[in-house]
Each structure stands twice: as structure tokens, then as C-alpha cells.
Amino acid sequence: MNPNPASTQADVSVPIQTKAKTPFYKAMYFQVLLGIIAGIAVGHYWPTFAADLKPLGDAFIKLIKMIIGPVVFCTVVTGIAGMRDLKKVGRVGGKALLYFEVISTVSLLIGLIGGHLFNPGAGFNVDVNTLDASAVTGFAEKAEHMHMVDFLMGIIPSTFVQAFAEGNVLCILLVSVLFGCALSAIGEKGRPVYDMIEGLSGVFFRIVHIIAKLSAIGAFGAIAFTVGTYGVGSLLPLMKLVGSFYLLCILFVVLVLGAVARVCGFSILRFVAYIKEELLVVLGTSSSEVVLPQIMEKMERLGCSKPVVGLVIPTGYSFNLDGTNIYLTMAVLFIAQALNIDLSLTQQLTLVVVAMLTSKGASGVSGAAFVMLTSTLMVVPLVPVAGMVLILGIHRFMGTGLAMTNLVGNGVAALVVSAWEKELDRDQLARELGTKA
Numbered sequence: 299m300n301p302n303p304a305s306t307q308a309d310v311s312v313p314i315q316t317k318a319k320t321p322f323y324k325a326m327y328f329q330v331l332l333g334i335i336a337g338i339a340v341g342h343y344w345p346t347f348a349a350d351l352k353p354l355g356d357a358f359i360k361l362i363k364m365i366i367g368p369v370v371f372c373t374v375v376t377g378i379a380g381m382r383d384l385k386k387v388g389r390v391g392g393k394a395l396l397y398f399e400v401i402s403t404v405s406l407l408i409g410l411i412g413g414h415l416f417n418p419g420a421g422f423n424v425d426v427n428t429l430d431a432s433a434v435t436g437f438a439e440k441a442e443h444m445h446m447v448d449f450l451m452g453i454i455p456s457t458f459v460q461a462f463a464e465g466n467v468l469c470i471l472l473v474s475v476l477f478g479c480a481l482s483a484i485g486e487k488g489r490p491v492y493d494m495i496e497g498l499s500g501v502f503f504r505i506v507h508i509i510a511k512l513s514a515i516g517a518f519g520a521i522a523f524t525v526g527t528y529g530v531g532s533l534l535p536l537m538k539l540v541g542s543f544y545l546l547c548i549l550f551v552v553l554v555l556g557a558v559a560r561v562c563g564f565s566i567l568r569f570v571a572y573i574k575e576e577l578l579v580v581l582g583t584s585s586s587e588v589v590l591p592q593i594m595e596k597m598e599r600l601g602c603s604k605p606v607v608g609l610v611i612p613t614g615y616s617f618n619l620d621g622t623n624i625y626l627t628m629a630v631l632f633i634a635q636a637l638n639i640d641l642s643l644t645q646q647l648t649l650v651v652v653a654m655l656t657s658k659g660a661s662g663v664s665g666a667a668f669v670m671l672t673s674t675l676m677v678v679p680l681v682p683v684a685g686m687v688l689i690l691g692i693h694r695f696m697g698t699g700l701a702m703t704n705l706v707g708n709g710v711a712a713l714v715v716s717a718w719e720k721e722l723d724r725d726q727l728a729r730e731l732g733t734k735a
Contacts, residue, residue, distance in 0.1 A: 326513060330578040333518035337582065340518075341525025348526025354519020355583055361509045362588040365502060367462040369591040370612050371474045372499035377605035378478025379492050386719075387475065387609070394610045394715050398618040399654075401554070401707065405620040406650045408550055409627030416542035418628075419635025426637050426682050467590075471612045506591040513575075517582020524584070524694055536692050539632050543696055546624055547703045555620075555710050562717045563724060566710070568731040572596070573709060577702050584694055586701040586708075590615065593709060600730050601723030602716040610715050614708035621703025622667050625696060626653045629671055633685035645680060667700060668693055 341348040378387055453468045455461040461469035481488045556566040570577070573596060576589040590611070597607045630649055634641055641649070653674050668686070675683045689696070716722040 325575075326510065327575040327578050329514040330517050330575065330582060333514035333516075334521050334578065334582045337518040337521030338525050338530075341522040341527075342530060345526035345529065348522040351519040351526075352523040355516050355521075355523060356519075358509075358512055358516025358519070359583060359585060359588050361512070362506075362591070363465055365505050365509065366467065366587070366590050367465055367470050368498070368502045369506065369594065370467065370470050370608070371462075371477070372495050372502060373594060373604065374471065374474035374608035374612070375478040375481060376492065376496050376499060377603075377608040378475060379481040379488070379495075380605065386605070387479065390606055390609050390715060390719060391613070393718050394613055394711065395617065397711055397714060397718075398614065401558075401618065401620060401711070402623055402654060403650070404554055405550060405623035405707075406627050406653055408546060408554070409624035410631065410646060410650060412542060412546040412624070413628045413631030413635075416538065416545075417635060418536075418539040418542050419632040419637075422636035422688070423638060424636045424685075424688065426684055467587075467612050468616050471609075474608070503591065503595060506595070510592060513579045513582075516588075517579060520583045521581075528692075528694065536689065539628075539689070540692055540695055543625065543628055544699045546628065547621055547699050550620060550624060551703060551706050555706060558710060558714060562710075562714050562722075564713065564727060564731060565733065566706075568733065569709065569713075570706060572600070572731055573705070576705060580701050580705055581698055584698045584701055586705040587615065589705065593705065597709060597712045599726075600713065601726035602712050603719070603721035606716045606719060606721060607712050610712045611708055614711050615704075618708055618711050619700075619704050620707035621700030622670065623653065624703065625667055625700045626671055626674055629689060629696075630674060630681055633675075633688060634681050636688055637682070637685055639681055641680065649674065667697060 337348075337351075340351070452466070453472055455464070455466070455469045455473065458473060461473045481491060551566065551570070559566040559569060573593065576592050576596070579589050579592075580586050594607050594611050597611065598604055627649060630653075631641070631646075653670070671686060672683060675681050675686065713722060713727075
């Protein structure tokens with residue numbers, strides 16, 4: 299089933315108007331930046347009051363999560379139903395997963411290399427017997443129940459409605475793909491359903507735009523709570539780890555994703571600048587999930603095809619976690635160094651393989667990155683799980699960096715798979731990024 303030709307023709311006949319430039323003080327990125335700066339100031343000077351501002355960030359995140367399911371469903375269904383060849387769905391999915399695994403392996407190895415290069419845990423000389431493991435007991439309990447079989451079974455919802463009720467993106471994606479394939483298979487009989495879902499898509503994205511106006515308030519509340527609760531001072535003892543982790547994330551984006559972007563025909567720096575609003579929201583909330591609808595919309599605006607965006611972006615949120623992978627291997631090495639535990643090359647390579655699996659198995663779990671780390675340590679018993687206490691206080695600060703890296707990685711993935719499928723409008727990409735077509 300293809301989109302209505304008449305409506306497409308009508309769109310072409312509309313003259314292109316030059317959009318007036320928005321004053322910088324009205325731009326969302328500027329307002330979010332102000333919210334973050336104000337949140338840091340309030341958290342530092344009035345920590346008790348700042349801790350009470352947590353509901354502002356939580357409310358914003360809940361509002362966005364409320365709309366993610368319908369947005370993903372509408373985007374995927376209309377994208378798949380608009381295809382002529384349903385084999386394309388499998389082809390796009392296969393290419394996306396291949397890309398995800400290659401880049402994930404690279405990011406895990408970079409975390410490992412960075413851990414040796416910066417050696418952030420050296421000099422701590424911590425005795426494991428002095429650590430209180432009770433603080434990480436909850437994460438260990440979650441990790442014990444996370445196995446690959448459970449993960450795969452968890453993708454299948456008990457009912458159609460359950461996928462949306464629980465907000466599990468992979469469940470929603472499965473339901474959406476099945477619905478889109480079925481809608482495409484019945485042909486013109488499904489036209490009324492297609493038109494209705496396409497109309498609903500516009501409504502849901504409009505809701506996203508309304509909620510997005512609250513981004514500055516959400517970022518303010520979330521960052522104020524973080525700074526007020528943990529304090530900037532909590533970073534000082536582990537500044538080497540935090541600093542080296544952020545440096546690795548930047549190097550990964552500039553060098554690895556930059557090389558991928560160059561091959562694909564665009565500048566990674568211009569792309570990062572293009573999604574600066576979404577990155578600032580992630581910076582304030584420490585969650586890349588809150589900008590899922592916005593990043594999907596922006597990737598289509600960059601010239602990626604709708605079916606590719608609908609399949610790659612939601613899947614990437616579980617299978618393409620570049621920042622999380624860097625965090626996993628680097629954190630394990632940090633703990634091992636702090637406890638004076640030497641890991642052989644074989645054990646380190648085993649760590650990479652295990653982390654590759656655990657990073658998938660904990661998707662969708664609250665505190666996912668920390669649960670992934672726990673799962674990895676439980677499989678590599680030479681490094682005690684109790685060592686996680688050493689980074690518990692700074693995890694949220696590192697979580698911000700890994701979430702921003704994950705977001706950039708998934709955006710690049712959508713562009714790469716679209717180009718691979720020869721469905722990337724390069725003229726539109728050049729216009730949006732401000733480069734010559």
C-alpha cells in the first residue's frame with residue numbers, strides 16, 4: 299500500500315516559503331541551556347530545595363514516555379504499509395542489526411583501550427572487604443533475572459494492548475511491524491485504516507511539540523535534583539574516571555562515528571549541531587528516551603525514509619548503545635584497577651563478549667546501564683560485584699554522557715542504513731545541515 303498520490307501531488311504544488319529565523323532567546327536549545335544552568339546553580343546553593351524539584355523532571359519524562367508508544371506505532375505502520383516489497387522490512391532490519399553489532403564491538407573495545415590508556419582506577423588500593431555491597435543489592439537482584447531467553451520472550455507482549463500499557467519499545471515495535479505487514483498485505487481494503495493512522499500520526503507529533511515546550515522546565519528540575527542530591531563535590535574523588543569517560547565518548551563520536559559519517563557523505567559535527575536541542579534535553583534529564591519522538595521526526599526531516607527511521611531508531615534504543623558499551627568495559631576495568639585485580643587478555647576479551655550480550659538483556663530495565671554492569675560482573679566473577687559501590691555516587695553523571703552518545707549513535711545509524719538502502723535524500727540532507735548539495 300502506498301501513500302495517497304493525490305495528497306503527494308498537492309504537497310508538491312505548495313510553494314516553498316522561507317521560514318523566518320527564530321530569535322535565539324526563543325529557541326528551545328537556548329531555553330533548555332538556561333534551565334540547565336539555573337538547575338546547577340539551585341542544586342549547588344540550595345541543595346535541600348533542589349532535591350524537592352525532582353517531580354519537575356519526572357513529570358516531563360513521564361509526559362514524553364506517554365506519547366512514545368503511539369508515535370512509534372504510527373510511524374512504523376504507515377512506513378511499512380507504504381512499501382511495495384515486504385521483503386524490504388527484513389532487509390532493512392538485517393542491515394540495521396549488522397551495523398549495530400559492528401559499531402557495538404568497536405565501542406566496547408574503545409572502552410577497554412581507554413581503561414588501559416587512562417588507568418583511572420590506579421592508586422585507589424581499595425580493600426574489597428571494606429566495601430558495603432548492600433547499596434547495590436537491588437541492581438544485583440535485577441541482574442540475576444536478566445537472561446537472553448527472558449529478554450527475547452519479553453519482546454512478545456501477552457496482549458496487543460500490554461505493549462502500549464507497559465511502554466516497552468521493542469514490544470511496541472514488534473506489534474507495529476506485524477500490524478504494518480498485515481495492513482500492506484490486504485491492499486486497498488486497508489486504505490481507510492491507513493489514512494486514519496496517518497492522520498493520528500500528525501496529531502501525536504503535534505502533542506510531542508506541545509510537550510517539548512516544557513523541556514527547559516524538565517531539564518531544570520532534573521539537573522537541580524542531581525546536583526542537589528549528589529553534589530558537584532562528589533565528582534572530585536573520581537574526576538579522572540568521569541573526565542576520561544567523557545573524553546572517550548567525544549573521541550568515539552568524532553573519530554569513529556565521524557569516519558562513518560564521512561563515508562556516508564555528511565559531517566558528524568554538523569549533525570551534532572543539528573540535534574543540539576535534543577542533546578541538551580538529554581543533558582538535563584540523563585535519558586535519551588525522552589527525545590525518541592523528536593529524533594525520529596528530525597531524521598525524516600534530514601532525508602531518511604520513513605520506514606527506515608521507524609525500524610532503525612526504536613530498535614537502536616535497545617541494540618545500538620554505543621555510550622553504554624564504552625561505560626561498561628571502562629567501568630569494569632576501573633573497578634578491577636581500584637581493587638588491584640589483574641585481568642588477562644583472554645579475560646578482557648571474554649568481558650567484551652559478555653558485555654555485548656548483557657547490554658541487550660537489560661534493555662528496558664530501570665537503571666539499565668547499572669544493571670548491565672552488574673550482569674557483566676556476575677558473569678566475570680574475578681571482579682566482585684561489591685566494587686560497583688565505588689562508582690554508585692557518580693553513575694548519574696556518567697549516565698548523562700552515555701545517553702548523549704547513544705543518541706548521536708542512533709541518529710548516525712538511521713542515516714547510514716538509509717544510505718545503504720539508497721533511500722537517503724542527499725539534497726535534503728545537505729540543505730538541512732547547511733552544506734552544498
